[in-house]
Amino acid sequence: MTCAFCDNASIYERKITENDLAWAVLGNMPITSGHTLVMPKRCVANIADMTADERTAIFDLAEREEEGG
Numbered sequence: 001m002t003c004a005f006c007d008n009a010s011i012y013e014r015k016i017t018e019n020d021l022a023w024a025v026l027g028n029m030p031i032t033s034g035h036t037l038v039m040p041k042r043c044v045a046n047i048a049d050m051t052a053d054e055r056t057a058i059f060d061l062a063e064r065e066e067e068g069g
């Protein structure tokens with residue numbers, strides 16, 4: 001599967017943190033300062049396609065970034 005994220009090489013240059021199953025990047029069109037996208041490393045079509053471990057990994061990163069990285 002390919003998508004707007006996996007096929008965009010510039011997104012990898014904006015990576016700010018990661019864990020085993022997820023990663024976070026600064027948005028290229030931020031609606032607020034520090035607007036961050038958190039997504040699974042594995043390409044999925046929607047949240048229903050993620051495993052429980054991937055969902056946990058995403059929320060772990062989101063909480064880490066909310067607390068200041």
Ligand SMILES: [Zn+2]
Pocket residue numbers: 001002003004005006007042043044
């Ligand atoms: Zn993808």
